[in-house]
Amino acid sequence: MSSLPDQRILLKYLVASPLFFFIGTVHGVIQILPPVRAWLDSIGSPYGGPGHMIDPLAHAHINVVGGVVLLCMAVTYYLFQAISGKPVYSQRMVNHSFWWTVVGITGFYSTLLYFGIREGQYLLLDNSLAADQLHAYYGPIIATVSTIMGVGFWVFFTNVFLTAKAVFSQQHDP
Numbered sequence: 001m002s003s004l005p006d007q008r009i010l011l012k013y014l015v016a017s018p019l020f021f022f023i024g025t026v027h028g029v030i031q032i033l034p035p036v037r038a039w040l041d042s043i044g045s046p047y048g049g050p051g052h053m054i055d056p057l058a059h060a061h062i063n064v065v066g067g068v069v070l071l072c073m074a075v076t077y078y079l080f081q082a083i084s085g086k087p088v089y090s091q092r093m094v095n096h097s098f099w100w101t102v103v104g105i106t107g108f109y110s111t112l113l114y115f116g117i118r119e120g121q122y123l124l125l126d127n128s129l130a131a132d133q134l135h136a137y138y139g140p141i142i143a144t145v146s147t148i149m150g151v152g153f154w155v156f157f158t159n160v161f162l163t164a165k166a167v168f169s170q171q172h173d174p
């Protein structure tokens with residue numbers, strides 16, 4: 001019986017990544033449908049304004065962070081243990097890097113979609129006052145969810161670097 005920790009802790013990564021890819025691909029198809037494309041272009045996409053929040057920001061991040069980065073995290077954790085034969089530094093950090101990243105990207109995506117759609121509607125109604133009043137909330141909210149997402153990345157980097165330090169130091173004085 002191996003003394004190494006069970007790798008099933010990584011299964012949630014392998015569920016979350018395709019789930020975020022699914023949302024990102026549906027988003028990708030919807031944003032290219034002619035009426036939606038025309039609406040996004042009319043509110044500034046991809047260059048700026050509320051349209052930019054929806055395409056490319058929300059679309060890019062749900063795919064690259066939710067899809068690609070979560071998968072990269074799981075593969076890195078799995079390969080470190082499989083190749084070195086040593087456990088990852090902290091299983092708690094494996095869970096923390098997952099949940100902070102998932103909550104962060106869900107918040108980041110929802111915030112970009114909500115403010116992009118609402119401010120876009122105000123823009124087309126020529127109600128810049130309402131758009132500005134709403135946008136006053138955007139800064140603090142996007143900064144908060146970005147930080148939560150960032151914590152997920154930084155816990156992952158820390159866990160990998162501490163694992164590498166343990167693995168390489170053991171290689172030098174087995």
Ligand code: HEM
Pocket residue numbers: 056057060061064065069146147149150153
């Ligand atoms: C904590 C993680 C991250 C945060 C908080 C974040 C935040 C942002 C923000 C605020 C912008 C918009 C800048 C602007 O107003 O134009 C941006 C742009 C972008 N980000 Fe991220 N990002 C993160 C991670 C990533 C990662 C891991 C990737 C790719 C692997 C990525 C790819 C991009 C791309 C491609 C753009 C440019 C989109 C465009 O305007 O064409 N981001 N990001």
